[in-house]
Amino acid sequence: MDLIHPETKIDVVNAMRRASNDGVRVLIVGGRRHLDKGNPSDVDTELWTTQLDRVISYEPAEMIAVVEAGIRVGALSDLLAEGGQEWPVDAPRDATVGGVIAAGMSSPRRSRVGHVRDTVVEMEVVTGDGRLVRSGARTVKNVTGYDVHKLLVGSLGTLGVIVQVALKLRPLPAAGRSMTLAGGLDAGDAALDAVPNASSVISAPATTDVLLQGWPEEVADAEARLSSTAEIITARDADAFPVDEPWGDGRVVVEVAVPPSRLRDVVEPLGGGWHALVGVGIAWVGLSSADGELSGLRARVSSLGGIAPVIRGPGGLGPSPVPAVEVQRRIRSAFDPASVLAPGRGWV
């Protein structure tokens, strides 16, 4: 079946109506950055969102941008920078906003700026059977009905095509420094104690990267505090911080999520190849394959109360139990009654 490459929301509505009527199974694709996350799915065609890339409105004094979801993260960042602001979600420039949201991507700065789900205040989504559904509002706070859009964050393209979002923004930090410290998790914990509002602290087996952001005096003060408590290997511009893909190499990358204090239990048995987001409870673990090593890691993570989906390479989401599975299935079938959206890809 032909590729679907819609130019407008109405094109998406028509395409999904047809797909549902004809039983055509569809994989929703943005910048192809998060396609490895999810279980294998047999589909008949792809729906590309990349022509849905218009900016609907951006008013810096509102600190909200309304954009179509196929816009690239890089294009959005450039636009917002003109207003002195940012969408505080670090993703590759060629990823799409909709893709980042659908993947529920974990940003390295989430301990300070929050999760991507907290930035989406309004959403328009086209369901599997071609209904255009909006929820939320273009205001920074809102309790008006159910937050349907929360379900779409991390839904991996199984509930609908995200076509438009209103995003809560932040001011661009006026200053920033990227510090590399000697030492692994211990150094990471100590750094977070010294600078509790660091934007990101990522520990590897022998080094720890710390991103400091804020007002110039604030960053200088934090750098001084860090220098007096840690062994600094390098101190550079904030641009040097590895925000885009902080997990380094690895044919298979697993994104482990556990309670923050259990990170040590996850990474210590591993030789190397891990990066841990200190204070958050995320660890990116690189493996050479998705074979035995992966199931061992997953068993350990599961006993710690966490999950371990693969985000690059084969391996899928893993066998984690899902709460209220009947509720989840009913939601899925309400949004995609003909089961045409990436069957098998999601958690339920």
Add this chain to the structure above:
Amino acid sequence: MADVERARRALLETLGPQRILTEPLALALYARDGSMVQGSAAVVALPTTVDELRTAVRIATRHGMSVVPRGSGTGLAGGATPVTDALVVATTKMNRILEVRPKDRLAWVEPGVINLDLANALRPYGFTFAPDPSSQQTSSIGGNVSTNAGGPHCLAYGVTSSHVLALDVVMPDGSLERFGSEAPETAGYDLRGVVVGSEGTLGVVAAICVRLTSLASDVRTMLLDFTTVEDCAATVSAIIAGGVVPAAVEMMDQGIVIAAENFAHAGYPVDAAAILIVEVDGEPPAVQAQARAVERAATAHGVRTIRVAEDDAERALLWKGRKSAFGAVAQIAPHYHLHDCVVPRTRLVEVLSGVYEICRRHELIVTNVFHAGDGNLHPLISFDLREPGTLERVLAASDEIVRLCVDAGGALSGEHGIGIEKRDFMPLVFSDEDLEAQACVRASFDPTGRMNPFKVLPDGARCGDHAAARGTEAAVVAASLPEGAWI
């Protein structure tokens, strides 16, 4: 139909008279919440444990009763008002802080824990629970979760949803589920995210895992006063556009300043057209930088004076006036109706002017205190119900205010919720398809429609096949709702 008599007997036999209230006086007390909607409760349960809570829900739904969850009852939209044949489940006796785990930056609490009690308990650990609604001395965490509560400090720290990691929820059939987790990510759809703010319509929250926020090491609270409302509002936009996200930006107009000053004696300038309370926090260098930027923005927009709180006592005094404003208006008239709508913050001035004009036309006294940084207005209409015709004028003005906010690109509620009061306004902001999708989410949790029915969604909102379960019974009851119930 519900077999209330059998349910009442089963509840009394299983949980005992300590936990189950059936006396007319008790039922009357639980027949309404902080709104003006009058309902009626058939039975009231006061569980002290999760097991008791599950038992109560199971017995009620098995006998066809609906279940209305209730925290401290401070809700302003009628969300905890029982409509018919309802078991009211008040979680006020489930009020223990279960554990505090600083290393994981989380705490588990029961739903009846009072918001301020939690903040006070976390302080020795160097943490706080960031949402701080004005009702924080009485409102419960369970209630905060149900309304996705805000408060002055959610401008910088985000609303309740950002501070809830996981929820244990008693489902309509009495089963217990955990949504979200102590880990930063969970398998499956974000059911936690839809339960927060669902006003007790998806299940009863039995325990909450809250995220801890580090206490700021320094804080500065400023009182800025202006001779025009326009300058005051323009300063808010200028502060934000200047790259500062203060911890709080609260605006009060002259009417409310006078009332609050009479009550709190905070030294508010009663001759000002409007004042701002701005609070910035963080590390000391960040506080200084933000304070300077705030002063620059205010000076550029004609601020008359800037008063900086010198110590904690003065800071508490400045906040006392703000947080007690709703009580202070009792001086103006015996009754009030507090609105809650949210608009893009750049349209605050025109919406405010519209609110004044509407109330002038209906010969009503209105004062305004609101979360200006969030665009969240709280126009407060004061009146005396004993004066004939007043209620009609208040209703008419309130209706116009809601429409004014929606026309300005706003939402129906910023933090109080929809409840009964605003459910019939939902079609103003959502299409039939939008509402159907919301109804489907609700029906996915509660296929038989027993959880807090007649709240949030208007009657027309149905989820395809799922709606059949409610059918005619719902329609009959809806027709019996009191006229003008929403005020």
